Amino acid sequence: MTDHSEAFVAFDTSKLRNSVRIAQGGRNGEVRFFGDIENTEAATRKLVKKLAAQHRQLTFCYEAGPTGYGLYRLIRSLGHDCVVVAPSLIPKKPGDRVKTNRRDALNLAKLLRAGELTAVWVPDERHEAMRDLVRGREAAVDDLKSKRQQVLSLLLRIGRHYPGKRTWTRAHMNWLVSQKLAHREQRIVFEEMLLAVRQIRAAIRQISCNGGGEATAGEFPITPCSRSVDRRARVDDGQPRTKSRNCESEPAHQSLITDVFRLRLHPCTIITPITPAEIAWSRVRMQNTLDEGHQSVFRLIDCFCASA
Incomplete structure (x- = not known):
């Protein structure tokens, strides 16, 4: 029998098995435990196909965690909405300290139906x-x-x-x-x-x-305000001086390097443009103080400047 209604499906994911709860649409809709399924693509496809035959619209959700975003991409490829929930922003009762897979899935299904969950941004592969x-x-x-x-x-x-x-x-x-x-x-x-x-x-x-x-400028999104290296500051002690800057008012290249001297990589940080003359000047000044690991940053900057 086909039920032309809306349903909200919540997963509590784990390495081997996923607990599934289904909440019917409406304020007083039933919330039932569907069961535990294997954490495989075949089992998930079978579940989605079965639920799609019973409901007009399906919305899925699960907590962001170590299982990654494979479940999200699979459900989206099947044509249904899916939300990856931020675990730290899930509303919780003060005295509710019992945590099981079924209870977590039940709570997610109710909150998804009520629109109380906060989604995280899901990156592409x-x-x-x-x-x-x-x-x-x-x-x-x-x-x-x-x-x-x-x-x-x-x-x-x-x-x-x-x-x-x-x-x-x-x-x-x-x-x-x-x-x-x-x-x-x-x-x-x-x-x-x-x-x-x-x-x-x-x-x-x-x-x-x-x-x-291999990273090119603009390939990965950056935040409106970020941390940058001040090239004009003194670097006698080997540590760069940093400053805050509004990215919308000052043009800059994106790079995976935030700290030229420590080689600290962060994908959401930018570096002010560096000219070849400045790179050559930096090599001459610090060739006797940088070890081999730090010297490799100049080769990386050369690659970045050439591709920008």
Whole structure:
């Protein structure tokens, strides 16, 4: 029997199975538990086809989470509306602390029917791939910081102090390689630590040059106001000075680099235009202070300027 009405379907997603609740249209519409289905494309298609034969209009929703946006894209490809809900903006009762899959799906279905849910922006597959690239690079940068700290902690324990002012420059790396440790066990650990640092730095260079260099200006959306690098500020301490700027009043190129000296990647940040003469001047001024990982940013800027 076909029911020409509107229905609101809520998923509580997980790795293997999804709990499904259906709320009938109207203030007093029934809210029933449909069941648990496998988290596969075939099972979702079967569910949507079955519900489409019973209802005139279907609206789906689920919370944004680790399962990604595959369910959203599948439902949209089948011709139905789908909402990815912001979990932090879901209305909750003060004393409601019991959390199960069925209860979560029931709450989502009721709130979807009432129009009380806030949707998040869903990126396309290309934008999502760039997000993964940025996250992977940030994880590598954090790992590099950890490995460097392990090297410095080992040297501190055995009483080896670098006489220079700044660490992890080319001179510091040469000093590290020249260190001769008395015990074989310490030499093994020290060499493995240095090898890990080199490998992570190589991975960061690979991601920066081959990944970020392909991004073109205007390909990814940016926020109206963002963080930019002030090229006119002094950089004697190796840290850039930042300033806020209204993007609508001042033209700028978009880039995946927000901090030229730390190589911090953020897809929603812009950099003021850099001319080839300024790049050459920066190379001459800092060629003795930047390590190999930081020097790769100039190659990335060259690629960006050439494609802009």
